[in-house]
Structures are given as C-alpha cells and as structure tokens.
Amino acid sequence: MKMSSMLGARFKETPADCQLDSHKLMIRGGYMKQLTTGIYSLFMPAKRICKKIENIIRDEMDKIDGQEVMFPVVMPASLWQESGRYESIGSEMARFKDRSGQPVVLGMTHEEAAVHLARGTAQSYSQYPFMIYQIQTKFRDEPRARGGLIRVREFTMKDAYSFHTSQEDLEAYYEKCYQAYVNIYRRAGVPEVIAVKSDSGMMGGSVSHEFMLLTDCGEDTIVLCDECGYSSNMEAADCIVDAPETTEAPLEKVHTPGTKTIEAVCEFLHAPANASCKAVVYQKNLTDEYVIAFIRGDLEVNETKLRNFLGEEIHPAEITAESGIVAGFIGPVGLPEGVSFVIDQSLAALNNSVCGANEEDYHYTGYNVKRDTPDAPIADFAKTYEGAICPCCGKKSIRISRGIEVGNIFQLGTKYTKSMDMTYIGQDGKPHNPIMGCYGIGVGRLCASVCEAKHDDYGPIWPMSIAPWQVHICAIKANDPQVRETADALYNNLQAAGVEVLYDDRKVSAGNMFSDADLLGVPVRVIVSPKTMKRGCVEVSKRDKSLREDVAPEAAQAYIENLVQSMLDELK
Incomplete structure (x- = not known):
C-alpha cells in the first residue's frame, strides 16, 4: 500500500474527549472515526x-x-421470550417492530439463536459433542460507552x-477452550x-472466567494473590477476614444521640469499626x-454477590416514613x-458487636449473631480489599489491580436448552437437555487493548x-x-515475496513522515x-527502538524477510 493513495489523516493534537491512550492514539493515527456515541467507522489500518x-x-x-x-x-422477540431474557434484559437490548408489527430485537449475544440452530438438528447423543461459532457485528445500547473501542455500542x-x-x-471441552x-x-x-474467576451475570451458568489485560486504566477491578496465583474479578472474589477478639456480653440498648454513621457511633462508644454492624x-x-x-462496619457490600444470593435484581432503597425503618439506627434485632x-x-464470627436498635438515637451493644438472630440467612456478600486473606492459600496477600476484559468463557449448563425445550435422545432412549458452554472475544476491544x-x-x-503492515518504507x-x-x-x-509493506512515497518532510510512521x-x-x-x-x-541497523540495498530484502519471520516466531 502506498500512503499517497491511502485514505485517512494523522495529526499531533490530542482530541479533548479521549481519556484512554489507545483512544487518543487510534483517533490521531487515522484508525477510526466516530459516527455517533459508541459507534465507529474503521479506516484501513484498524480493519487490517x-x-x-x-x-x-x-x-x-x-x-x-x-x-x-x-x-x-435481527431475531424475533419470541425466541428471547422462550429463554426468559426478553423481559429480564433492560434497555441495553434494542427492540423494535418489523413492517408487519411483529416485535424483533437486534442481537447483542446469540445463545438463543445457537439453540434454535441446533434444536431439532442434533437429535441423538451420537451427534454430540459439537461447537459452533461465528464472528459477527452485534449491538448493545451500552449506557457508558467510553474509551474508543474499549466500550462501544456496536462491536464485532x-x-x-x-x-x-x-x-x-x-x-x-471448557479446558480446551481455556487453552485456546x-x-x-x-x-x-x-x-x-x-x-480470573468471574460472575456469569445475565449469561447464567455456574462457572465462568474472564480474561483480563492488566492495566491501570482498566475499568474492571481484579483481585490477585502473588503468593499462590489466585485471581478473580472483584464481583466474584471471596472475602475472608480475621475476626477481632471480643468477649461475649449481653445485648444492651444504649443511648447514642445523633450518631447516624458507623464512624460516629464507634467514636461515641469507643468501639472499633471491625466490631460494629x-x-x-x-x-x-x-x-x-x-x-x-x-x-x-469496616467492609463494603458487593452488590453482585448480594443479587446472586437473593436471586433477583435490587436497587438502593428510598426509605419512607411508612416503612418503619429508622435510618441511621437500623439493626437486625427488632426490625419492622x-x-x-x-x-x-x-x-457471624463476632459475639459482641455494636448495631442499631431500630429506634431513634439508640444502638445495641453486645450483639451476637448466633444468639440474637439464630435464623438469619448468612452469606458472603462483602467486597474484598488490599491485604485481605487469600481464599486459596490463606495468607494476607490479596492485591487489588485494574484490568480490561478481553474475553470470557462460561459453563452455562441447561439454562437455555431447558427453557427453550432443546432435547436429544440419550443412550437410555430418553430425552435429555444438552449442557452448554459459551465463549466470547470482542475483536475491536482486543485491538484497542x-x-x-x-x-x-x-x-x-x-x-x-x-x-496493519509488517514493514514500513519511508522514502525521504x-x-x-x-x-x-x-x-x-x-x-x-x-x-512479491509475500511481505506486507506500507510505502510512504509522499513528498512531505522527514519529521512528518516519521511522526506518521510512529502513529x-x-x-x-x-x-x-x-x-x-x-x-x-x-x-x-524496529518500532520499539530495540534495533537499528544499516544494511546494503542488495542485502536488504533477505535481511528484512528474516527479521519479520523472527518477530513472528517470537509470538509462537
């Protein structure tokens, strides 16, 4: 490709609305152009x-x-109604009606379509297992489109x-996909x-992993242990903490005027936050x-864990007077x-903690979960934190990092095949629902990552x-x-030798040529x-500045071919 004929411009100025380096560089470098929020056209370099x-x-x-x-x-709404996701997915999914008035959706993921394709086709156990895949454009009306191709609304x-x-x-098979x-x-x-271990979210299933590129600009929070290699998305990470030593005491109501926060009540009662509720x-x-x-009191709620435990969606409450809930003094004993x-x-490990008494200006001391609320449901729904106990090796070695999700894999089980009535005849002569796995990678997101x-x-x-090309010739x-x-x-x-070459044959200054080559x-x-x-x-x-060599023109072709091949081999 000769640059004199290539569409697209490169420039020095950094666009004001670009936060991530990849977004800045790919706009400046003539890789893409925004059509509307979260939707981009790609120029030739990005497409390649x-x-x-x-x-x-x-x-x-x-x-x-x-x-x-x-x-x-485009898929009929009825397909998504079969799986139950037509109602459960919010405004991220684009819904409209075709010319006959039938409700349809734009595909944001294709579990339903995959089941529809295989249903009635793979009818015998002898036709299993199998995997089908596609590489296709999808649309998700993402409310937080940002970062160029990192988080978009239309994507491949x-x-x-x-x-x-x-x-x-x-x-x-999941292990095979993991290695792939x-x-x-x-x-x-x-x-x-x-x-990293992850939460399966709207995809369903019990086992899932996300593949993360660790970077400070990432929007996902990653939990790591350098001692044993444990890794998890924050949403799925177990939170294990040391219990402070406390002495059991009777439940006693005490006057705590104006103490509506954990900090205020702990200061008033001279109690540590890790012994409060x-x-x-x-x-x-x-x-x-x-x-x-x-x-x-010293921990934060992990809302994803809480949603999963409750089995339904939740939102922060608006506390009304009619509810009987006394904001600032809420406790598990004596709730409305x-x-x-x-x-x-x-x-659960505390036998003496401070909690609200469900009465204005009063708290309890001596709260004991097992004694005072023996039938209460108990689960892990706390966010882990830097220095917490690793659930794998038991050391206080948890480290928090940031990352960009560049792929995910899920063990879906029979969530879709059961709801959509896909069956096969097993060796026992009876119908069974197939068990599914799901495996995704965003192409544009990986490019930007x-x-x-x-x-x-x-x-x-x-x-x-x-x-985009293997070799860039700059003819000054x-x-x-x-x-x-x-x-x-x-x-x-x-x-002619099969090397991909970009040839800058333009009549521009050396400075402009090298600046464009860098971009x-x-x-x-x-x-x-x-x-x-x-x-x-x-x-x-080399672009990474690790090599600079003078080569005779007659030896240049062989030298460059060998260099390209060696750089390809390094990735294998």
Missing part, C-alpha cells in the same frame, strides 16, 4: 488489524473442532457455543493476559420490598414486620502478528532518483534517504 485478530481466533477455534456458522442480526465479536451430553464432557484463549492472546502479542438498605426491583444487608434481611459472614498495552508517547507498537525526498529507485525496488520485491506503529521501519544512499545502505529499525 481486526482481520488478523479474527484469523488468529478462527484458527484456534478450528483447531478445537469449532464449526463456523452465521446467525441473524466472536461468540462460540458448545453442546454436551454430560457435565464431565463440558468441563473437558491463552494461545489467542499469546499470538496476538499480549501473553500477559490472565484468566453496618446496615445497607435495598429494594427489590420487581416488588420494591425492602431487604437490608448487614455487614461488618415484613422487612427481610441478610447477614454477611464477617459478622493491545494498543493500550503496547505503545509509547508517540504511537502504538503493534505486535508483528496483528500489525522521494523525488531523488536514487532514493526512488531503491525504495520502489525494495517495495516491489518484498511484496501507524508498523513493527519494522526501513528508511531510504539521500543520507543512507550516501552511506551505501538503507536503515532498518
């Missing part, structure tokens, strides 16, 4: 990168016997769905991606019934009738495997006959100029 990522994904999916298919973008995604006749078979994902990220040039009030989305989460509550396991991880102040440093003063002849010959010969981030750069010609060479360098 995404195509290479797709090919890596496709190759790894084919190696584990994936069958590439294509699902519709690989989604795969496996079907099995036993949990053991699913688990074995490790291979994909290594081949894409980001082997530092890690897998905090109330966080929610309402159930469907009924607006109150549910109160009681947790140790009809108000349900749950207790975090951090409180690689840029986030691999860049300097001047532009991206694309790994050879996904770079291309009107010089010797420069033009040498650069043209090298361009033509490398292309395009091609791994190998070749400079042909009157100065190099005078030295009897061309200058070959």
